[in-house]
Amino acid sequence: MAGKKEWFEEEQFWLNYGPIMFEESRWAEAPDVAEAVKRITGLEEGASVLDAGCGPGRISVELALLGLKVTGVDLMQPFLDAAAESAEAEGVSLNLEKADLRTYTSDFLYDAAVNLYTSFGYCDTIEEDVQILKTISSVLREGGWFIMECLSRENAVHYFTEGEWFTRAGKTVLTEFSVEGAWEGLKSHWILIDEKTGERVDHTFVQRLYSAVELKRHILASGFSSCEIYGDFDLSPYDEKARTMVLVCRK
Numbered sequence: 001m002a003g004k005k006e007w008f009e010e011e012q013f014w015l016n017y018g019p020i021m022f023e024e025s026r027w028a029e030a031p032d033v034a035e036a037v038k039r040i041t042g043l044e045e046g047a048s049v050l051d052a053g054c055g056p057g058r059i060s061v062e063l064a065l066l067g068l069k070v071t072g073v074d075l076m077q078p079f080l081d082a083a084a085e086s087a088e089a090e091g092v093s094l095n096l097e098k099a100d101l102r103t104y105t106s107d108f109l110y111d112a113a114v115n116l117y118t119s120f121g122y123c124d125t126i127e128e129d130v131q132i133l134k135t136i137s138s139v140l141r142e143g144g145w146f147i148m149e150c151l152s153r154e155n156a157v158h159y160f161t162e163g164e165w166f167t168r169a170g171k172t173v174l175t176e177f178s179v180e181g182a183w184e185g186l187k188s189h190w191i192l193i194d195e196k197t198g199e200r201v202d203h204t205f206v207q208r209l210y211s212a213v214e215l216k217r218h219i220l221a222s223g224f225s226s227c228e229i230y231g232d233f234d235l236s237p238y239d240e241k242a243r244t245m246v247l248v249c250r251k
Contacts, residue, residue: 030058030059030061030062031062031065032233033059033062033116033149033233034059034062034063034065034066035062035066036233036234037049037059037063037112037114037147037233038063038066038068040145040147040233040235040248041111041112041145041147043068043111043112043145045066045067045068046067046068046069047068047069047111047112048068048069048070048071048108048110048111048112049063049068049069049070049071049110049111049112049113049114050070050071050073050106050110050112050113050114050136050139050140051063051070051071051072051073051113051114051116052073052101052104052113052114052115052132052135052136053073053074053101053115053116053119053120054072054073054074054079054080054083054096055074055076055079055083055117055119056079056082056083056086057072057079057080057082057083057084057086057087057094057096058086059114059116059117060072060083060087060094061083061086061087061090061092061094063114064087064090064092064093064094065090065092069095070094070095071094071095071096071097071110072094072095072096072097073096073097073098073099073101073104074096074098074099075098075099075100075101076098077098080096080097080098083096084096101132101135101136102123102128102131102132102135103135104135104139105135105138105139106139108139109139109140109141109144110139110140110141110144111140111141111144111145112140112144112145112146112147113136113139113140113144113145113146113147114146114147114148115132115136115146115147115148115149115150116147116148116149117149118149118150118151118207120132120148120150121150121151121207121208121209121210122205122206122207122208123208126208126218129208129218130218130221130222133218133219133222133223133224134222134223136222137222137223137224137251138223140251141251142251143250143251144250144251145248145249145250145251146219146224146247146248146249146250146251147246147247147248147249148219148246148247148249149233149244149245149246149247150210150215150244150245150247151186151207151209151244151245152209152210152211152212152215152245153183153209153210153211153214154211154212154242154245155242155244155245156183156186156209157183158240158242160177160179161177162176162177162178163175163176163177167195170194170195170196171192171193171194171195172192172193172195173190173191173192173193174190174191174193175188175189175190175191176188176189177189180206183209184208184209185206185207185208185209186206186207186209187204187205187206188204188205188206188207189202189203189204190202190203190204212229212238212245212247213229215245215247216229216247219247219249223251224249224250224251225250225251226249226250227247227248227249227250228247228248228249229245229246229247230242230245230246230247230248231243231244231245231246232244232246233246235248
């Protein structure tokens with residue numbers, strides 16, 4: 001996109017914060033998430049999957065290990081490099097592309113797409129967020145699947161905390177959270193202090209919050225024919241006990 005870069009387009013942010021956000025527990029759950037994606041979609045070996053916003057490839061690699069043909073797309077070259085290293089270590093092949101999901105195009109139509117681990121809602125405008133949904137729809141075949149996991153407004157309210165501190169990846173991490181507008185966004189302030197050097201890095205960003213029904217409406221208006229909402233990858237109800245928000249959609 002033209003003009004000033006948004007924070008999520010800055011490579012230095014992810015070099016600092018990537019090891020904190022993609023902690024060990026998130027890697028540990030990846031095989032189960034990938035199994036759930038394959039189970040829900042019924043994809044057979046050799047089917048094609050777009051990992052939209054693949055990050056360091058934790059889900060891409062696991063999907064490839066299940067026999068799926070995976071293309072990972074991300075803005076950050078260091079993440080793509082990490083995904084390539086992980087794929088090589090696991091003995092699987094990934095097609096990795098550096099691209100902006102707001103403008104990504106493909107002559108190839110995928111059998112399924114995933115957008116997981118709350119990698120949505122960071123653009124400056126709702127229109128840009130919706131453009132990502134339209135992009136994903138445009139590169140899926142008719143009847144193709146789209147599975148999305150995202151922090152919802154309901155989950156943000158239910159699990160809200162004002163902050164915490166912990167140590168991870170050689171850093172002391174302090175977090176502060178606050179609400180933007182009428183629960184329209186969640187503002188996150190992260191401070192990292194290097195335990196060896198004392199170097200301090202801090203960053204504030206806002207994630208736009210969509211209710212489940214609101215996001216479903218945007219998805220259906222972006223070229224999808226159906227969208228079901230669940231509280232986890234086991235397809236449990238999206239109710240007061242929901243751990244997360246999982247949307248299962250068809251084009």
